[in-house]
Amino acid sequence: MKRTKESVKPNLVDVCQLCKRSDDSPEKYGEKITIPEHKLTIHYFCLLMASGICQRGGEDEGVHGFLVDDIVKEVQRASRLKCNCCKQKGAAIGCSVKSCRKTVHFPCGVQLEFLYQFTDLFPSFCREHRPTQTCTVPPNGPLSCSVCLEPIEPVLSYSVLKCPACHGSWFHRDCVQLQAQNAAQFFFRCTICSNQESFQAEMLRMGVHIPERDASWELEDNAYSDLLQVYQHCDAFTCQSSLGRDFSAESGKFEIIRCSFCGSNGTHRKCSSLKANQNNWVCCGCKSVVDGTATLPRHIQSPVSERHEKRKRLSTRNSSVLSKRRLLHSSPRAILLELSSRIRGEQPGGRLEVREGRLLEAGLELLRRPDFNPELGISVHFAGEHQFHGSSDLRRFFRFLLQSIQTSSLFKGPEGDKNLALDSQAVRQDRYYEMGCLMALSMLHGGPPPSFFSKALYFSLFHFPKDFQFSFSDLNEIGLVNKMRKIKECRTAEGLREAMKSMSEYLEVSGCNREVETGHEKYALLDDMLNFHMMVRLQLPLQRFREGLRTMGVYEQIQMTPEAFYQLFCFPQEKLCADSMVTMFSPQFSEREDYRAREGLTAKHWQQFLTECEEGRCASSLEDVLVFATSSDTIPAVGFVPPPTMSFLPAADPSYAFPQRQPDANRLLLPVTPSYSSFKKNMEYAVCQVTVIQDP
Secondary structure: OOOOHHHHOOOHHHOOOOOOOOOOOHHHHOOEEEEHHHOEEEEHHHHHHOOOOOOOOOOOOOEOOEOHHHHHHHHHHHOOOEOOOOOOEOOOEEOOOOOOOOEEOHHHHHHOOOEEOOOOOOOEEOOOOOOOOOOOOOOOOOEEOOOOOOEEOOOOOOOEEEOOOOOOOEEEHHHHHHHHHHHHHHHOOOOOOOOOHHHHHHHHHOOOOOOOOOOHHHOOOOOOHHHHOOOOOOOOOOOOOOOOOOOOOOOOOOOEEEEOOOOOOEEEOOOOOOOOOOOOEOOHHHHHHHHOOOOOOOOOOOHHHHHHHHHHHHOOHHHOHHHHHHHOOOOHHHHHHHHHOOOEOOOOOOOEEEOOOOHHHHHHHHHOOOOOOOOEOOOEEEOOOOOOOOHHHHHHHHHHHHHHHHOOOOEEOOOOOEEEOOOHHHHHOOHHHHHHHHHHHHHHOOOOOOOOEOHHHHHHHHOOOOOOOOOHHHOOOHHHHHHHHHHHHOOOHHHHHHHHHOOHHHHHHHOOOOOOOOHHHHHHHHHHHHHHHHHHOOHHHHHHHHHHHOHHHHHHHHHHOHHHHHHHHHOOOOOOOHHHHHHHOEEOOOOOHHHHHHHHHHHHHHHHHHHHHHOOOOOOOHHHHHHHHHOOOOOOOOOOOOOOEEEEOOOOOHHHOOOEEEHHHOEEEEOOOOOHHHHHHHHHHHHHHHHHHOOO
């Protein structure tokens, strides 16, 4: 049965009388308000931005102060005006510049990039007359939106805005509008510098609507119900409960008693030998503070590091003088290979299960196992995959794990030039130690070298090069850099005092608050501030990170030859090229002469295929080909063990038309085909299949 024309029409009472739309989207159009007795429906934003109406009533009259008679008159006035976008009548919003005659519906204005200011008289501006932003501090390097973290083009426009206070926070208009909608007036601020007053004023000027209410998360029912839950976990070094650390009886020896001071640590009575009537228990961290034996800043040493350091005291294998002498003049790869040769067998705990998107959690789970021993091998299995590849899966795991470490909250800065970030919670959880330990394990188990350290971070860890000096580019806090630049650029004593006064709190905390008279003293002050920010402030994270790198003696060997490892840590690996790939895979030809001739032709196909991959004429890259053969997209820090080889499949068997891989042996098996087009097609198909499957 054919639907009638009337059946598809929306109910006229539900249609906004100004924009002629029935959408009910408070975020886009404001509250949709219907007055049944007058058969009137209106979007609040359409009404707010209408050019020919004002609030003549109280907040409880009409529609938030807009009287019904005035709304009807405005609808009638708009019915004579044509929209510049959809060409339909009812365009109630005009550009606030009197000489401009452009009129639009509210939704149409969004399409034409009209700018609506939700403040004062609620003016609207067309694309030609709208206010713009200026960039006084040019951006340094590639940027990302500080709200969604996606890449952003640093060109100010209607869709791209920036913070007026720090100049380092750039964001998409849609992203900052969503942030304003959720945070509202009381919590809306710059995500980088946390400025609120000038940030909100600028966003209102640039047409961002900031609701006058509490934040959305404050309005949710039972939003903070978790705060009503008490800590229920046994943190004793050895838990004697057969039901696990989270089990708590109502009474008796397996009742969990919480720390009397912090309340964030607990123990079963039996696990800490507490009597039945003893309810006052103090954890180790609080006890050291109460006794006055703790030093600040303080961290809670994790059970992982306690076990590792105990092993160091019981064994001197990693500090052998003979081993150090033998490795002193070796290459970094040879040094790491010598250290990795001490790894034996597999972990007694069985396979490490790695689930999608939880690589870092899997690595931390490995360290926190009570039977973990860095001198034992590691077995990895990716959830959902039936085939087990052994050492190649381990290389693949550490490849993705290192990417997760690089993008974690413990590192900050541009890609490939990261510094440590100060995180007090990570200090308490001893996370810096764990990251250092995972990085050392990665280098010894076939993972790639770090290659993302800044020179400042490398110097802070290994004090190399000796003549290194910190600079403003090593600081990631734009606000602090700007204040320090003002001090540097001061030419008069009065200007210098004013610049120092603006950051007096920081100078007081850093111990740099002193009288500065000469230019020499000014530069000495800036050096002291840089050293405090990069070294003293991060002293404990750096110390724990070093301790993690000491796993299997990695840190000691780097410290002995820091210039040799500098390239591995601070520079991206040399990009793969076709010639290096040809050299990397040693061909293994057959002994029969008739086979060797055909295999030689296939070897030429292989070289041509690599050349086209390098030039971008194939669907696969050289990195994809290396992943196909070895499960690694770069040369591991210890190199490939065994060295990659290339052999050939039987030419007579049609089932061998596609290349095969033996990643555990770093072996590539190529089909012997006389046609290069068939060889290339089959290679691209096989390589793409594997690289898609191996994405994290």
